[in-house]
Amino acid sequence: MLKLLSKIFVLLLPLALALSSCGDQVSSTPQTPTDQTMKHHDTPHIKQEKFGSVDGQDIIQYTLSNPAGMEVKIINYGGTLTSIMVPDSAGRWGDVLLGFDSLQGYLQKENPYIGCLVGRYANRIANGKFTVNGKVYQLPLNNNGNSLHGGQKGFSRVVWTAKPLPETNSVQLNYHSKDGEEGYPGSLNVQVVYTVTNVNELKIEYLATTDKGTPVNLTNHAYFNLSAGKDSTVLGHTLTVNADHFTVVNDKQIPTGALDSVKGTPMDFNQPLAIKTNIDKVPGGYDHNWALRKSTPGEPELAATLYHQGTGRRLEVFTTEPGIQVYTGNFLDGSLTGKYGRKYVKHSGICLETQHFPDSPNHPSFPSTLLRPGEKYRQTTIYKFSTR
Ligand code: BGC
Numbered sequence: 001m002l003k004l005l006s007k008i009f010v011l012l013l014p015l016a017l018a019l020s021s022c023g024d025q026v027s028s029t030p031q032t033p034t035d036q037t038m039k040h041h042d043t044p045h046i047k048q049e050k051f052g053s054v055d056g057q058d059i060i061q062y063t064l065s066n067p068a069g070m071e072v073k074i075i076n077y078g079g080t081l082t083s084i085m086v087p088d089s090a091g092r093w094g095d096v097l098l099g100f101d102s103l104q105g106y107l108q109k110e111n112p113y114i115g116c117l118v119g120r121y122a123n124r125i126a127n128g129k130f131t132v133n134g135k136v137y138q139l140p141l142n143n144n145g146n147s148l149h150g151g152q153k154g155f156s157r158v159v160w161t162a163k164p165l166p167e168t169n170s171v172q173l174n175y176h177s178k179d180g181e182e183g184y185p186g187s188l189n190v191q192v193v194y195t196v197t198n199v200n201e202l203k204i205e206y207l208a209t210t211d212k213g214t215p216v217n218l219t220n221h222a223y224f225n226l227s228a229g230k231d232s233t234v235l236g237h238t239l240t241v242n243a244d245h246f247t248v249v250n251d252k253q254i255p256t257g258a259l260d261s262v263k264g265t266p267m268d269f270n271q272p273l274a275i276k277t278n279i280d281k282v283p284g285g286y287d288h289n290w291a292l293r294k295s296t297p298g299e300p301e302l303a304a305t306l307y308h309q310g311t312g313r314r315l316e317v318f319t320t321e322p323g324i325q326v327y328t329g330n331f332l333d334g335s336l337t338g339k340y341g342r343k344y345v346k347h348s349g350i351c352l353e354t355q356h357f358p359d360s361p362n363h364p365s366f367p368s369t370l371l372r373p374g375e376k377y378r379q380t381t382i383y384k385f386s387t388r
Helices: 004-022 033-041 103-107
Strands: 045-055 056-067 072-073 080-089 094-097 129-132 135-138 162-164 169-176 186-198 201-210 238-240 245-250 257-260 287-292 300-306 314-317 323-327 350-355 377-387
Touching: 045 103, 056 162, 056 169, 056 186, 072 186, 080 129, 080 377, 238 323, 300 323, 300 350, 314 350
Parallel strands: none
Antiparallel strands: 045 056, 056 072, 072 080, 080 094, 129 135, 162 169, 169 186, 186 201, 201 377, 238 300, 245 257, 245 287, 287 323, 300 314, 314 377, 323 350
């Protein structure tokens, strides 16, 4: 009997140890530097701390880090990225993400989607209307008579279920969007996995399945400023976009269906170009979708590069998506104060939103965003940080 019990104990011990290191519980015990170093050699430690609560649900901030010291913070409210710490070319660390000090900042209604996940349909759907299987669906209109970023709450203002995955240095987020939620057909199960790799990448993997045909277009709305506070705007940053065409839009930023060549226009970022160079020639500033040059569909390929000369920080964006919405924070007007007491003035940050084209459900010539039962929506985007 004793023999049997000790056998069971030996068998169960590794399982108990694995579960205890899974970190499903909120741990507030600070790690000593030795702990950190040791943990990095085997399973990374994912710090968890309470960030606040929404409707009685705890909001937890997770910190993913790598042996090089890169640190990414994520909260389960909106699956929001709250901080990305990366070094400059002299090894000085800085936070390259716009964000707020507390949950209140993210909850305020003026929060312009800072750092959050966006869905069920990122970007605009004209008149909030589309047809699936002959049935017309009407979404609530929240942007100049159109639907923007999935509706009133979308996936940005909801609480996601979060699970740390120390084995892969990831945080997995899940959200169940009900049939009819925000006007969309079908109940949609969404999973987003944020991973920090040892080569200073933040990888975002999206997965979704549905039980009825529905448009799906997911992205993240991080605002970057690689100067980490040195420059109040990104106008001096250099941008490269791997695209020959962009989607032409009307005065309400709805695609006409046409794809125009970037050649000879302020939209040509095939060679690295300071954002300020031509921004004045673009009414309102950059807030457009570029059609990316792709060679291997389904593989993450280089879409854009952002560079800040003053600090030497560089961000390369790789994606499986056919498009990227480059938004230069044109609607920021200095009325919001973010982390480190910084005022978010016009062009304080730039969003590099990898996605399908806006209003695809109403443009059969655009790559399809329709997800059917039995199919899997997948998208992968990698934000890779380095210095030069
Ligand atoms: C859109 C902008 C919009 C902003 C909201 C961007 O993705 O393209 O037009 O104002 O999101 O923060």
